[in-house]
Amino acid sequence: MKRFNWGEGQKQFARLFDKLKYVLLVILAGVILMIVPFGSGGDTKKTQDSQEESFSLEETERRIEKALSQIQGAGEVTLVLTVKSGTERVLAQDEEISYQETGEDKELKSSVTNVIVSQGSGAEDTVVTKSIHPEYQGALAVCRGAGDAKVRLQVTAAIAALTGLGTDKISVVQMEG
Structure with a gap:
């Protein structure tokens, strides 16, 4: 009966390891990449959803008010926007x-279903291809400096640029007091 020579076995293992070290290295790197979470892959969809759903008319009015109050001579500004939908x-x-x-008749049948994706743990969600923000219908700006025609023109032009409204849909009036 032949005894196993440990020294010879180690040499064979070393030769085999030399041949396969790059393959083993690639496999090890793949396992590490699967285990360790890099970046925020799962958070990207949540971030996009929160950006899509984040339209707030009140917040938009406040942001535009802040910008309009920076116009020279405008002073304090209150803005009201109306939307169509x-x-x-x-x-x-x-x-x-x-x-x-069916016999000599040909019938065309059509069915439409919403695409649903599984998010794991039994949660499902529909796939949104795009979000359409409301279309502005009109704007009213009440500002301290509206008594000056130049200020009224600048405020009107700024609101038109920020909302896409025509100047005929924007009213700029003098604030009381």
């Missing part, structure tokens, strides 16, 4: 069309 979300849809022959 709320935020709209367009969902991804799957459309299935089938032809059915």
